[in-house]
Amino acid sequence: MRVSFGKVIGTVLMALSVAPVHAAEKLKIGVVGLTHTHVHWIFDSEKQGEFEIVAIVEENKDLAQRYARQHNYSMDKVYDSMDAMFAAEDIEAITAFGTIYEHLEVVQKAAPKGVHVMVEKPLAINMEHALQMQELAEQHNIHLLTNYETTWYPSNHSAYEAVKSGEIGDIRKVIVRDGHKGPAKLGINSEFLDWLVDPEQNGGGAIVDFGCYGANLMTWLMEGKKPGSVTAFTQQLQRENNPKVDDEAIIILGYDNANAIVQGSWNWPIGRKDMEIYGETGAVYADNRYDYRLRHAEGYDDFTETKQTLPERKAPYHDPFHYFKAVINGDISVAPHDLSALQNNMIVVEILDAARKSAKTGKTVQLK
Known part of the structure; x- marks a missing residue:
């Protein structure tokens, strides 16, 4: 033609x-x-x-x-x-x-x-x-x-869409696991390692480095609602590598009708960033950046499952710096609870402050 x-x-x-x-x-x-x-x-x-x-x-x-x-x-x-x-x-x-x-x-x-x-x-x-x-x-x-x-993981966005469409019912429990074998064991360059294990420069160890992911994702899923309570437990399982900071952290977030368990660790044998969301009628699993599973409950322990390996998200939602440009140009409007948003991340910092206090005192911290 x-x-x-x-x-x-x-x-x-x-x-x-x-x-x-x-x-x-x-x-x-x-x-x-x-x-x-x-x-x-x-x-x-x-x-x-x-x-x-x-x-x-x-x-x-x-x-x-x-x-x-x-x-x-x-x-x-x-x-x-x-x-x-x-x-x-x-x-x-x-x-x-x-x-x-x-x-x-x-x-x-x-x-x-x-x-x-x-x-x-x-x-x-x-x-x-x-x-x-x-x-x-x-x-x-x-x-x-x-x-x-994790903001750029297509699996997390498919999980979010499943929740918001009511595909698994209201959220009841979320489990977020993030981390690796530890910065010292990974052999990262000294300029990075020196401040990662410095509580003054990093704010803590794994509780900050990887606890922040779960706090961010949960604030997004709850559309900006803060948890009512924060309970945290930390350990030093690699005292020789991380003498000044924790390397193991579990944070429990309590909401009116749901809860989240955030596991940030420098002790996983295999690096991971994954999330499980359990609703009233089913569950979704963001196993990694691309692999996504959806389960619908049937009876006591039976279920149907669909699996997907997802493609990258479309520009500019595939990359932080292209997204940044689109926001500055006015092509994208950032909602308060969005993963990158200031309001979401103010709540993340509040959760991390409460988690450190809880781990130090051994008591649950109530958020206003």
């Missing part, structure tokens, strides 16, 4: 006339910190061409140079401080890949300049920091998002 050149040009012009002007523009991102190894994610994502890393803030030049060789960026992009970066570059958004403690300073520097911020999970070291960050974000009208790996 022949297609006229005029018709092709007309179609292209029509497409251009309805496309948003900002669609072809690259978001200018500054990366603050390289000590969190999730930073490799943004360097790999940049290759898709939707945003540009225009500057990097990292005092440790040896670390910056190692990553420069790996990701092929110029050391001319690397600055010693956020102040120096802002003086030299036009930055629209910041992604923070330093310690959790440093998240507050990133927002303190970026918010007054109207620069949007995405931090790695969790939002903040404690509620004191979180409240300051929230106030700054609201005062200066910036987006302040939190990134979790």
Whole structure:
């Protein structure tokens, strides 16, 4: 079939006339910190061409140079401080890949300049920091998002849809398991390990590092409702590797008509991030990023089961940095209980504060 050149040009012009002007523009991102190894994610994502890393803030030049060789960026992009970066570059958004403690300073520097911020999970070291960050974000009208790996799992979104459609009835119990064999056993680089096992910089061990996932997912499933009670238990099963922090944590969240058990651990023999949701009439299992199961109850212990291996979610819902750009451009509106949302993650920090208090005192903490 022949297609006229005029018709092709007309179609292209029509497409251009309805496309948003900002669609072809690259978001200018500054990366603050390289000590969190999730930073490799943004360097790999940049290759898709939707945003540009225009500057990097990292005092440790040896670390910056190692990553420069790996990701092929110029050391001319690397600055010693956020102040120096802002003086030299036009930055629209910041992604923070330093310690959790440093998240507050990133927002303190970026918010007054109207620069949007995405931090790695969790939002903040404690509620004191979180409240300051929230106030700054609201005062200066910036987006302040939190990134979790599990936010981008298609299996979790299928589970959420099954719950919201009533496919398994009302939620009664959720079990979330996250973790690995422990950072020391994984052989991660010292720049990351040093602060992961430092209670001042990370806020704790596994209770923070992996307990935050379950708190985030449960707040999403409950549409922003806080648990009434938080009970937590921690252990040091690898005292030689983690002398200052816990490496085993169980957090129990109590709601009016449901409960959740969050198991964050640095003692799993095999790394995992999975979730089970039990309703009144069935259950769903997000076994990993792609594998999803749905069970409908029949009788006492019989059930029917369907299994799916899911494809990646469609852009921009497949990747944190493409999502960040879409939010900044106004293509996506973030609901308060969404996984990346500030309001959701304020509750996450409140849950983690209560969990640490419960583990320390041996008592259940009631949330207001």
